[in-house]
Amino acid sequence: MSAQPTHFAFERPDSLAALIARLAQLSAAGHDYALAAGATDLMPQIKQGVKTPTLLISLNGVPELAGVQAGADGSHRLGALTRLADLASDARLRQHYPALCAAASRVASPPIRQRASLGGNVLVDNRCIYINQSPLNRATHGACFKAGGEVCPLVKSAVRGKLPQCQARFVSDTAPVLLMLDAVLHLVSPRGERRLPLTQFYRDDGMQRHVLARDEVLVAIELPPADDLRIDYDKLTIRRALDFPSLGIALGARTDSSGTLSELSLAMTGIGTHPGCWHFAAAVHNNANAMLDAACAAARESATTYQQDFFPRDYRKRMIDVFIHKAAQRLGVAQ
Ligand SMILES: Cc1cc2nc3c(=O)[nH]c(=O)nc-3n(C[C@H](O)[C@H](O)[C@H](O)COP(=O)(O)OP(=O)(O)OC[C@H]3O[C@@H](n4cnc5c(N)ncnc54)[C@H](O)[C@@H]3O)c2cc1C
Structure with missing residues (x-):
């Protein structure tokens, strides 16, 4: 990867209320920011110049996004910041959701799983051989739709505005298991909070990938009991x-x-x-x-x-x- 010079401001709010207040402010001003959990998906894209935020907001100081809680009925609430390595090795979760732990253990590599979060995995960006490349490589075929251009080197007949416009593929390892477990996302934004079944979250396009609003935060993933x-x-x-x-x-x-x-x-x-x-x-x-x-x-x-x-x-x-x-x-x- 040929690294791009990366210049961005950095903030680390220490509560969900502070984070949401800041997102309301930034969104009203039309600021170009990015939220970072483990940043294992985000940072390579910043280095490749695929994403160019001027402000990076770390979620790692927000306690409401951390931790795993068990309900009396066998349900579980997994904070969005739950690290994949912790998820993979958690004895209680391995007992209730062994496939989820197994899927988490298949993501990337051990050092990446120490940083990578479950929330980031649910939201990991779609990938394509034409965009997840160095700027030099991308320049050989022109900027594709996902990079803000007007071509799709993969599907030459694609035109702007006709969905699915971008065929960048979905790659999350945990999402298929979470879908089967009837996972529900707990989302919070300046407009309040909502709970959305994961089955209603994703969209059929490599660019407009899901229904998370720009200023919305994934706080937790809720799982019903799954013993049968x-x-x-x-x-x-x-x-x-x-x-x-x-x-x-x-x-x-x-x-x-x-x-x-x-x-x-x-x-x-x-x-x-x-x-x-x-x-x-x-x-x-x-x-x-x-x-x-x-x-x-x-x-x-x-x-x-x-x-x-x-x-x-x-x-x-x-x-x-x-x-x-x-x-x-x-x-x-x-x-
Ligand atoms: C070499 C390499 C190999 C990889 N292999 C795999 C693989 O095999 N399978 C796989 O699934 N992934 C893989 N990944 C991608 C990535 O490591 C994982 O998907 C990881 O779980 C992402 O989590 P993260 O916390 O690092 O996300 P981040 O990079 O921090 O965030 C990912 C995206 O989600 C957004 N986001 C994160 N958390 C929240 C939140 N709580 N609320 C709102 N938005 C949020 C960020 O803004 C960003 O857009 C790989 C990455 C690398 C570098």
């Missing part, structure tokens, strides 16, 4: 560590009180602009194999792959069925 749900998450990568998912598949099996499979769920990352999520009920599909067939068909149908990754696009698409079936075997639902 078993989830398997695995990702396609060239290396065991450091690589974003070229494809990530979370498969969930829900059983009823008699131990019979009542629902199969699937969520996908690494392919497409947002994480697909589907549910297949035993009441609709005859047996586990019929549910699996439906899951493979839904994921394949939704998966428009582009050559924006190390793997050939057709290979990534073919791996969808392979990953779903391997996950089903590990969960013991394949017949």
